[in-house]
Amino acid sequence: MNAPATTVDNDIAHLARQAREAAHQLLAAPPAARSKALRGIAGALRRNEAALVAANAKDLERAAENGLDQPLIDRLRIDARAVARMVEGVLQVDTLPDPVGQVSDLRFLPSGIQVGRMRVPLGVIGIIYESRPNVTVDAAVLCLKSGNACILRGGSEAIESNRAIADCIAEGIRGSGVPEAAVQLIGTTDRAAVGALLRQDKYVDVIIPRGGKGLIERITRESTIPVIKHLDGICHVYIDASAEADMAVEIAFNSKTSKYAVCNALETLLIHASRAPELLPVLAARFGEAGVALRGCERSRAVVPSMAAATEEDWATEYLAPVLAVRVVDDLDGAIAHINRYGSQHTDAIVTSDYLASRRFLAEVDSASVMVNASTQFADGFEYGLGAEIGISTNKLHARGPVGLEGLTTQKFVVYGQGEIRQR
Amino acid sequence: MNAPATTVDNDIAHLARQAREAAHQLLAAPPAARSKALRGIAGALRRNEAALVAANAKDLERAAENGLDQPLIDRLRIDARAVARMVEGVLQVDTLPDPVGQVSDLRFLPSGIQVGRMRVPLGVIGIIYESRPNVTVDAAVLCLKSGNACILRGGSEAIESNRAIADCIAEGIRGSGVPEAAVQLIGTTDRAAVGALLRQDKYVDVIIPRGGKGLIERITRESTIPVIKHLDGICHVYIDASAEADMAVEIAFNSKTSKYAVCNALETLLIHASRAPELLPVLAARFGEAGVALRGCERSRAVVPSMAAATEEDWATEYLAPVLAVRVVDDLDGAIAHINRYGSQHTDAIVTSDYLASRRFLAEVDSASVMVNASTQFADGFEYGLGAEIGISTNKLHARGPVGLEGLTTQKFVVYGQGEIRQR
Numbered sequence: 001m002n003a004p005a006t007t008v009d010n011d012i013a014h015l016a017r018q019a020r021e022a023a024h025q026l027l028a029a030p031p032a033a034r035s036k037a038l039r040g041i042a043g044a045l046r047r048n049e050a051a052l053v054a055a056n057a058k059d060l061e062r063a064a065e066n067g068l069d070q071p072l073i074d075r076l077r078i079d080a081r082a083v084a085r086m087v088e089g090v091l092q093v094d095t096l097p098d099p100v101g102q103v104s105d106l107r108f109l110p111s112g113i114q115v116g117r118m119r120v121p122l123g124v125i126g127i128i129y130e131s132r133p134n135v136t137v138d139a140a141v142l143c144l145k146s147g148n149a150c151i152l153r154g155g156s157e158a159i160e161s162n163r164a165i166a167d168c169i170a171e172g173i174r175g176s177g178v179p180e181a182a183v184q185l186i187g188t189t190d191r192a193a194v195g196a197l198l199r200q201d202k203y204v205d206v207i208i209p210r211g212g213k214g215l216i217e218r219i220t221r222e223s224t225i226p227v228i229k230h231l232d233g234i235c236h237v238y239i240d241a242s243a244e245a246d247m248a249v250e251i252a253f254n255s256k257t258s259k260y261a262v263c264n265a266l267e268t269l270l271i272h273a274s275r276a277p278e279l280l281p282v283l284a285a286r287f288g289e290a291g292v293a294l295r296g297c298e299r300s301r302a303v304v305p306s307m308a309a310a311t312e313e314d315w316a317t318e319y320l321a322p323v324l325a326v327r328v329v330d331d332l333d334g335a336i337a338h339i340n341r342y343g344s345q346h347t348d349a350i351v352t353s354d355y356l357a358s359r360r361f362l363a364e365v366d367s368a369s370v371m372v373n374a375s376t377q378f379a380d381g382f383e384y385g386l387g388a389e390i391g392i393s394t395n396k397l398h399a400r401g402p403v404g405l406e407g408l409t410t411q412k413f414v415v416y417g418q419g420e421i422r423q424r
Numbered sequence: 425m426n427a428p429a430t431t432v433d434n435d436i437a438h439l440a441r442q443a444r445e446a447a448h449q450l451l452a453a454p455p456a457a458r459s460k461a462l463r464g465i466a467g468a469l470r471r472n473e474a475a476l477v478a479a480n481a482k483d484l485e486r487a488a489e490n491g492l493d494q495p496l497i498d499r500l501r502i503d504a505r506a507v508a509r510m511v512e513g514v515l516q517v518d519t520l521p522d523p524v525g526q527v528s529d530l531r532f533l534p535s536g537i538q539v540g541r542m543r544v545p546l547g548v549i550g551i552i553y554e555s556r557p558n559v560t561v562d563a564a565v566l567c568l569k570s571g572n573a574c575i576l577r578g579g580s581e582a583i584e585s586n587r588a589i590a591d592c593i594a595e596g597i598r599g600s601g602v603p604e605a606a607v608q609l610i611g612t613t614d615r616a617a618v619g620a621l622l623r624q625d626k627y628v629d630v631i632i633p634r635g636g637k638g639l640i641e642r643i644t645r646e647s648t649i650p651v652i653k654h655l656d657g658i659c660h661v662y663i664d665a666s667a668e669a670d671m672a673v674e675i676a677f678n679s680k681t682s683k684y685a686v687c688n689a690l691e692t693l694l695i696h697a698s699r700a701p702e703l704l705p706v707l708a709a710r711f712g713e714a715g716v717a718l719r720g721c722e723r724s725r726a727v728v729p730s731m732a733a734a735t736e737e738d739w740a741t742e743y744l745a746p747v748l749a750v751r752v753v754d755d756l757d758g759a760i761a762h763i764n765r766y767g768s769q770h771t772d773a774i775v776t777s778d779y780l781a782s783r784r785f786l787a788e789v790d791s792a793s794v795m796v797n798a799s800t801q802f803a804d805g806f807e808y809g810l811g812a813e814i815g816i817s818t819n820k821l822h823a824r825g826p827v828g829l830e831g832l833t834t835q836k837f838v839v840y841g842q843g844e845i846r847q848r
Contacts, residue, residue, distance in 0.1 A: 023790075024761075024764050024788075024790065027787055027788045027790060028784070028787070028788050101787065107809065109807065109808070109809050111802065111807060113795075113798050113802055113807070115807075115808050115809065118786065118787075118794075120787075120790070122820055122821070123790065123820065205820050205821075206820075206821060226650070226819075226821050228821075244843070246843075247843040250843065250845055251843065251845060253845075254845035254846055258845070258846045258848055259848065337448075340448050349839075360452070362542065362838050363451055363452070363525065363542075363544075364448075364451045364452050366447075366448065366451060366544070366547065367836065368836055368837060369836065369837040369838075369839060370542075370836060370837070370838055370839070371537075371838075371839035371840075371841060372839065372840050372841060373840070373841040373842055373843050373844075374537050374839050374840075374841025374843075374844045374845075375841075375844065375845045375846045377845075377846040378535065378537055378839060378841075378844070378846055379837070379839075383533065383535060383537070383539075383846070384533070384539050384837060385531065385533050385539065395650075396546055396547065396629050396630075396834050397546070397629075397630060397650050397652075397821060397822040397834065398821040398822040400834055400835060400836060400837075401836065401837045402837070410820050410821065410824055411824060412791065412792055412793065412794060412824060412825065413792060413793040413794070413803070413808060413824075413825045413826070414786050414793075414794055414795075415773075415793060415794070415795035415796065415798050415802060415803075416795075416796050416797075416798075417795060417796060417797040417798025417799075417802075418797055419668070419671040419674065419675065419797050419798075420797075420798045420799065420802070421674055421675060421677075421678035421682070421798075421799045421801075422678055422682045422799045422801040422802055422807070424682055424683065
């Protein structure tokens with residue numbers, strides 16, 4: 001911790017100080033200036049399409065040389081269509097309601113002071129992400145819209161693309177009234193830069209990592225700055241005794257298969273013992289057609305013997321693949337206990353026609369999203385009407401679930417007085 | 425970190441697991457059960473007054489033997505009046521609005537699902553505090569009221585008192601429908617227990633330390649669990665060009681002198697250059713009478729030469745004593761820049777008659793409480809109408825400023841569907 005500061009340390013500290021200074025200036029920037037900056041960025045991206053594609057070509061070439069997988073190369077690619085999508089994304093964020101400065105709960109108190117809460121930017125946000133270069137634009141504009149300065153650290157495989165995008169952002173901000181230093185890209189691929197950023201607790205208010213579990217665990221371990229993080233998504237659907245049969249099958253199927261490699265995908269299906277004989281064969285057939293491998297508890301396998309046997313480990317596994325664990329439970333209590341024990345507090349759903357069961361499930365399942373009669377794959381910022389999301393948080397403090405603009409802000413108390421003093 | 429687990433580690437882990445289990449049970453406990461538990465605790469404290477005073481006598485005796493300061497001994501003392509105050513405190517918390525289960529922002533979305541946010545307990549809260557034994561009761565009932573389980577670790581000098589209070593709490597909870605394990609006192613004075621508690625991130629959701637800066641810094645450094653912390657309170661009053669003279673003097677005086685050793689006390693007074701010649705002599709006289717020593721910048725001392733000279737260090741010092749730093753600034757920008765640079769983002773006030781200055785100060789000062797024309801000493805849960813406070817947070821994430829019941833809760837998304845599935 002007290003090792004002598006390296007050049008990278010000094011560079012990152014300098015950049016973080018500049019971001020902090022920009023964050024203070026942003027507090028004075030009117031909404032019109034932030035909007036002008038966003039529209040400027042959209043314009044600059046559009047104007048510089050050729051330069052973006054050319055820079056990206058260098059990344060693609062290096063990726064091919066390094067033998068990157070085709071899916072990773074596809075995620076890296078910027079073509080005319082990708083630039084158009086980035087521009088559209090920026091303009092959409094510009095149209096979202098401005099969260100900054102909203103005052104709520106303003107009321108007079110017996111002393112005569114009037115107290116409320118004002119929504120304000122967090123300050124400086126560090127975002128550490130992997131390959132997709134479009135995150136550079138998305139993260140920058142979400143931070144600007146919510147009045148924050150940001151420090152962006154993308155993957156080294158996208159460095160040329162990210163630098164070109166950062167140039168467009170700087171060009172777009174210029175003259176808007178927002179300080180250019182409000183968006184800082186870490187332009188080096190030196191891995192030590194991440195460690196250095198995670199120690200800038202004096203200047204950086206929060207770190208948001210986007211990427212694989214390894215990255216997120218490393219960041220959480222090393223950071224002296226609070227981290228808004230997304231770990232596992234071990235999501236459940238519980239088919240209650242009173243569930244409508246067709247709805248139960250459709251929700252279970254959609255929750256698993258709408259996409260496999262997403263954090264809100266179903267990983268363990270729970271079913272009330274009374275419904276297992278009727279529904280498990282139907283579900284097994286449906287999942288079988290889709291190529292989903294089932295791993296069942298003993299009671300499930302008594303109904304559908306073709307299922308593989310689930311082990312204790314399966315209940316705690318996020319497959320992100322066409323594999324599904326299946327368990328028969330005795331009742332609602334058993335389902336809730338299973339979810340609170342093995343789940344990752346991400347997203348869990350009940351299928352039921354029973355009013356009291358729906359209320360108990362909503363109250364007693366301790367997860368970021370709790371659903372009645374809907375697919376777990378709705379757990380998403382756009383589907384929740386947040387307009388855009390910077391990620392999904394599995395934290396309990398601050399932002400929980402999909403994180404939109406509001407998650408990039410905090411509240412402060414504002415007090416309006418007329419000369420009141422405290423009497424003791 | 426991977427040292428072999430000690431007995432203390434095992435004991436604390438066991439206790440934390442029990443608290444987690446209780447937290448899950450609390451999610452199912454209706455408001456009436458939690459209210460019954462609170463009234464039960466009030467009754468048990470009242471019935472056991474003699475036992476409490478007797479247990480406390482042992483702590484007082486040991487404190488005297490150990491040569492504790494009289495103010496510390498006074499803070500430790502439980503007499504009939506102190507018990508009555510505890511009982512009153514418990515009953516007041518019982519009458520506060522229940523934060524658990526409030527649903528907000530419920531609305532239908534284009535997919536047909538209805539999405540809202542439900543306020544829910546954080547889960548398990550660890551509270552680490554120093555001498556005052558009344559914190560044991562206050563913390564326990566605030567946690568119970570907000571549906572949380574808690575693990576309490578008081579100071580070793582109050583161990584007998586805390587054990588007696590914990591017995592009353594257990595007696596009061598019994599039969600209410602709230603699990604007894606919802607309130608756990610760490611009954612050992614072994615210092616290793618704190619370290620062990622700070623590593624229970626699997627079972628404990630948040631740590632709230634209450635005590636001196638040394639304690640809080642140690643906890644922040646060691647904890648693998650998020651900490652709601654209160655560090656410095658370097659609070660400012662800025663007397664603007666347009667300030668009403670009498671109001672400026674009264675607010676500055678009250679902000680400093682209402683109490684000295686509180687975190688919301690004024691530490692640095694800023695004054696617009698145009699008002700210094702008129703107001704600094706009045707302020708110096710007023711503070712002089714109260715025995716407050718002033719330390720001024722050069723421009724302040726040009727007006728009031730009797731002031732000591734302030735150094736750079738004074739701007740960053742929380743005196744908690746009858747000492748006040750004074751600085752002349754050129755304008756509102758200078759005041760805001762000083763506060764954002766040297767302050768601790770706790771509580772800052774402007775005295776002004778200028779509408780635009782008031783708006784700029786509220787928006788641009790980046791502190792948990794920002795005030796216009798009121799004493800900084802109003803920054804307090806009771807004065808803000810929160811009903812009771814468990815502490816004041818200088819965090820930016822989650823709870824900021826005075827932390828009441830709401831700060832002990834979080835929100836989760838709730839989704840009401842009728843069988844909707846996600847279309848891609």
